[in-house]
Amino acid sequence: MTNRVFDSSGPEGKVRGTPSQIVEKYQSLARDAQLSGDRVNAENFLQHSEHYARLLADAQRQIDAQNAKRDAEQAERAQREAEQAERAAEQAERAAAQREAEQAERAANEPAEAAPEPEQKTEESTLVETPEEVAPKPRRTRSRRSNRSGGGDETQAEEKPAAEA
Numbered sequence: 834m835t836n837r838v839f840d841s842s843g844p845e846g847k848v849r850g851t852p853s854q855i856v857e858k859y860q861s862l863a864r865d866a867q868l869s870g871d872r873v874n875a876e877n878f879l880q881h882s883e884h885y886a887r888l889l890a891d892a893q894r895q896i897d898a899q900n901a902k903r904d905a906e907q908a909e910r911a912q913r914e915a916e917q918a919e920r921a922a923e924q925a926e927r928a929a930a931q932r933e934a935e936q937a938e939r940a941a942n943e944p945a946e947a948a949p950e951p952e953q954k955t956e957e958s959t960l961v962e963t964p965e966e967v968a969p970k971p972r973r974t975r976s977r978r979s980n981r982s983g984g985g986d987e988t989q990a991e992e993k994p995a996a997e998a
Contacts, residue, residue, distance in 0.1 A: 836851060837851065837852075838850060838851060839851070839852060839855060839885070841855050841859075841881065841885070843859065843862075843877075843878070843881050844874060844877050844878070844881075845862060845878075852885045852886075852888050852889040852892070853889055855881075855882075855885045856882050856885045856886050856889065859878045859879070859881045859882035859885070860878070860879070860882045862874075862878040863875045863876075863878035863879045863882060866878055
């Protein structure tokens with residue numbers, strides 16, 4: 834409402850503008866009338882100015898109430914989100930504690946494995962293993978397929994009818 838344009842029909846003709854512009858205009862007309870000695874017109878302009886000042890004050894109160902309501906809703910929403918985050922953190926802690934308890938139970942139920950004996954430290958064990966010392970992995974051999982007989986192996990084609998007979 835503070836940005837809404839009004840048409841005011843006053844004693845001096847129409848005044849157009851926002852409420853704050855109309856208030857300023859009527860106050861300047863009231864000053865001019867008072868300086869010229871016309872107390873009646875000055876009072877009339879002041880009454881018009883006061884009317885639009887009330888409209889402006891009401892609009893400002895409504896805006897403030899809307900802002901307060903919006904701020905309260907935002908604070909409430911933030912509080913709910915904080916509570917949800919707290920609940921999620923508690924659930925995560927409980928789940929982690931439960932996993933740890935299950936792991937401890939499994940470890941207690943499993944037979945204790947003999948601890949490996951520590952290796953004797955020798956000169957060789959302190960050295961870093963190099964790729965030359967590691968035995969190479971054996972390579973797989975690929976089977977070759979013949980493309981002459983339509984993509985299949987000839988021995989396999991001969992075995993199929995014998996198996997059916």
